[in-house]
Amino acid sequence: MPTNDKDSFEQVIHKLDRLASLEEADREAMRSLPFSTHIAPPHHHLLRQGDVETDCFVLLQGYACRYKATRTGGRQIVSFHVPGDVLNLQHMLLTRADHSLQAITEIHFATVSAADIKQITQERPALRDALWRDTLIDASVFREWVLNVGRRTAKARIAHMLCEFVTRREAAGLGSPEQYPLPMSPAQIADATGLTAVHVNRMLYDLARDGVIHRYKHEFAITDWPRLRQIAEFDATYLHAAA
């Protein structure tokens, strides 16, 4: 676990390195980006649907999610994020936020000017490839979510969402699927899967009864990773080796 924000910022560079073959000059260009770091408590909004935003946020520590709201009060989480993720790269070219951005746990994040990021993508083709590829993988993940919410049963949906999260967490170097508890609450899982908190709770109970997860107080962890993947029909190819 990185101990300071400067070290944490290296995670993004490391991630981009996996997405395209960067040269040392590319890494240096990233490091030289002016950024400021911040800490936000759980539930803090970094951005709200409709806002005009000219900064990009890089998650350094903790977990966050993006969500959209329906006029009638419905809430749908559209993605979860792990350290190293750029949370809103789209603001490089799209100024109006079509969704909100919220901290799940306490988070550390960096803000970088969208214009600065745009600038380095002009100057450094490898960074352009890596960042563009990142946004394309983002889109691929959304497609999988449409499938997940549209065509899977409640239990499979939940399982799939958990599989994706821990796979991405592991890719970010934060431990194997069974190693750490999951940060999201039943209510958040409900909002991510298009279910109600009540029903999520029942399914979580089932998964616990079958020994797939273990629950203790307001936390839970995966105890049978192979079985969870099986329940979810999880196939990580849609992550395009981002994970």
Next chain:
Amino acid sequence: MPTNDKDSFEQVIHKLDRLASLEEADREAMRSLPFSTHIAPPHHHLLRQGDVETDCFVLLQGYACRYKATRTGGRQIVSFHVPGDVLNLQHMLLTRADHSLQAITEIHFATVSAADIKQITQERPALRDALWRDTLIDASVFREWVLNVGRRTAKARIAHMLCEFVTRREAAGLGSPEQYPLPMSPAQIADATGLTAVHVNRMLYDLARDGVIHRYKHEFAITDWPRLRQIAEFDATYLHAAA
């Protein structure tokens, strides 16, 4: 309606023009891209989940969709496409197809080498912005679909999907929402909304009874556009003025 494929190709250029301010040199660069044109019948697959693809497809005439399949036979359409859309720009940087691509009506399309497209994005920043912006809007649309499938009732889901389609069709210069019938079948609407064909049919019946759409044989058209938008809670800002 363009009468030949060369004229049709101008639609993409026109679309990119709306996404970024192109110079004449940018438009020329697009026109000079080597491409070949093809015709495919309804249901024809341009691409299947898992394929390795190095060409990009540009839709010139007709309608197409992208979908993902679940191992157990479920099918989820993740987007519909109108003439002028690049159907798989992601293959510029991602080689493995994470979804299938299928014609809905008879279509005319052009294939352009992904490498050529990548090349012009290096040489012409305005084209890079336009194309990148296009992929970001694509992602925004997927997010809206996650919300649609996850948090709306059957009728609103269907209405929303129809609203988006006709809005995009109009943006492509193909007539106002009420002007032409819709090309998709109940079964396809079902696959796009995460419902069954049986239930879609019932909802379509309701919408027809309320005078929102008109059905005749295996076609239907919108007859009350304001009411349809209202049922759908449709707000086009997520299309980021692509439409």
Next chain:
DNA sequence: CGTAGGTTTGACTGATCTCAAGTTTGGTGG
């Protein structure tokens, strides 16, 4: 220790699915 907010449980409801039997449609060949 008291309170507020989220979680859990139970009983009931209802939206959507499933299954299966018609019906329409568009294509094909005589």
Next chain:
DNA sequence: CCACCAAACTTGAGATCAGTCAAACCTACG
């Protein structure tokens, strides 16, 4: 041009998964 066929669409009846409502219970926090 008409009869036939396959495929898709419709319709109805019954089943079920997930939602709603409401009460009780934690848990964290002041």
